Amino acid sequence: MTLLRDLSLSEIVSRIGAVLLFAWLLGLLLAGLARLLGDRRPEFDGRLTANPFAQLSVWGLAVGVLFAMSWVRPLRYEPGSNRLGGWGIVVVVLGGLAGMALLVAAVDLLRPLALLLPQSGAYVVLYVLNQFQLVAAGSLLLNLLPIPGLAAGAIWQAVRPEQGRRLERYQALGLAAVTAAVVAGVVPNLGAMAMPYLTLVGRG
Numbered sequence: 548m549t550l551l552r553d554l555s556l557s558e559i560v561s562r563i564g565a566v567l568l569f570a571w572l573l574g575l576l577l578a579g580l581a582r583l584l585g586d587r588r589p590e591f592d593g594r595l596t597a598n599p600f601a602q603l604s605v606w607g608l609a610v611g612v613l614f615a616m617s618w619v620r621p622l623r624y625e626p627g628s629n630r631l632g633g634w635g636i637v638v639v640v641l642g643g644l645a646g647m648a649l650l651v652a653a654v655d656l657l658r659p660l661a662l663l664l665p666q667s668g669a670y671v672v673l674y675v676l677n678q679f680q681l682v683a684a685g686s687l688l689l690n691l692l693p694i695p696g697l698a699a700g701a702i703w704q705a706v707r708p709e710q711g712r713r714l715e716r717y718q719a720l721g722l723a724a725v726t727a728a729v730v731a732g733v734v735p736n737l738g739a740m741a742m743p744y745l746t747l748v749g750r751g
């Protein structure tokens with residue numbers, strides 16, 4: 548595959564780590580916020596966990612490695628249990644994405660600490676941090692789209708809660724459409740666009 552040939556081995560490995568870290572943090576934030584608002588469905592589904600693989604989407608990993616944009620495995624919410632009802636899902640989604648934006652910026656604070664490591668170790672850590680910021684920045688913009696399967700697509704669980712299992716089918720179709728759009732180049736490099744606004748040092 549041409550895309551894989553364009554990536555070095557270090558880029559592939561670091562992006563795998565970056566996507567895994569992004570999925571873990573965002574999934575944990577979403578599940579934690581839902582729990583704070585009284586919705587325990589994500590917790591019962593095993594999403595309020597320290598295990599990063601519980602949040603990982605296989606297709607999200609593949610797209611993240613190749614295009615530096617990804618998503619977490621879709622979470623299921625229970626609007627009736629949320630203290631704010633359907634609006635609670637909106638609060639959870641926007642709060643989770645806002646929290647991730649703050650974490651992307653906070654990564655810059657870790658760079659001076661990384662420089663305290665031996666030279667080879669510092670290089671690896673800094674490279675992974677760079678990849679994480681790139682992946683997370685692009686993924687945040689992508690997940691603002693209200694497409695089933697993406698983080699903001701969860702609003703359909705509040706709008707059409709009676710659909711139940713059908714929503715899972717819509718999520719699969721939504722993610723297939725997103726993947727096709729990214730591969731076809733319809734979706735630009737969102738990470739490069741967002742990085743100057745999401746990092747403390749304003750790097751592009």
